[in-house]
Amino acid sequence: MYYYLYMDIKEAIKERHSVRQFKDLPVKSEDKEKLEVLIKECNAESGLNIQLVTDDPECFDTFLAHYGKFKNAKNYIAMIGSKSIDKLDQKCGYYGQKLVLVAQTLGLNTCWVAGTYGKGKCKADKNAGEKIVCVIALGYGESQGVAHKSKPVSKLCKVSEADLPATPAWFQEGLEAAILAPTALNQQKFQVSLDGDEAVITTKRGPMTQLDLGIVKYNFEAASGHKVR
Ligand SMILES: Cc1cc2nc3c(=O)[nH]c(=O)nc-3n(C[C@H](O)[C@H](O)[C@H](O)COP(=O)(O)O)c2cc1C
Secondary structure, eight states: OOOOOHHHHHHHHHHOOOOOBBOSOOOOHHHHHHHHHHHHHHHHHHOOOOEEEOSOGGGGOSHHHHHTTOBSOOOEEEEEEETTSTTHHHHHHHHHHHHHHHHHHTTOEEEEESSSSOGGGOOSOOOTTEEEEEEEEEEOBSSOOOOOOOOOHHHHBSSOTTTGGGSOHHHHHHHHHHHHSOOGGGOOOEEEEEETTEEEEEEOOSTTHHHHHHHHHHHHHHHHOOOBO
16 A cells, blocks of 8 residues: 655645656656556556556657657556446546646656547557546656646636635635646636535536546545545
8 A cells, every 4th residue: 555645645736737758767666566556446446447558659659649749758557447437537537637646746747648649559458348538648757847827716616706715725725726637628617616515516518528527526635635526
């Protein structure tokens, strides 16, 4: 069991930005082991078949990956699950983000990749009835990336800005973490609200919005310590 500190994860949420250019270095064996242990736990809890693949540059050796400016991308976490799993995309987002944040605490940079990789080239083992939902590129970054631009809080939260200071501290922390969450094409189609003493996060429809929703929910829960509906 790999224990990581609650504070580390909150720091990781703030410090993590997409990184697509990596140093030409293999993933350290101790980091690999820690990720493998966590992946096993996530798979047991979720029913997903998440896999860590290292030293496979082919997956990012495509026109789209070069177009997306990937460099030395040869390690990735493949987010895989049976097509029959309820809310498969949302689950992949949720557990993938858990892994992304722990990777960040290990000094590994990441980028969620649903489009700009070679789908047919991914080396992960997919069983019958399973789907590769997306991959997460990972490695030691050439830089730490830059913070994404964000929509105004009024677009992302149903509580008005005037009423926000009166909401519980945990809700404000969760909201801040939700706004820092990566979303596909930085689309931020989610909305956070407060229903009694429960946080609710919903999303508009659109490609990859369910993956995004899982990611945003994980960020909110990890920072606030409160379950989201
Ligand atoms: C579900 C999902 C899919 C993504 N797919 C791609 C992709 O195919 N190619 C790429 O270069 N970036 C991809 N990204 C990265 C986003 O562009 C990036 O997360 C977003 O701009 C926010 O920036 P940040 O991660 O630095 O906060 C994806 C992100 C998410 C969450």
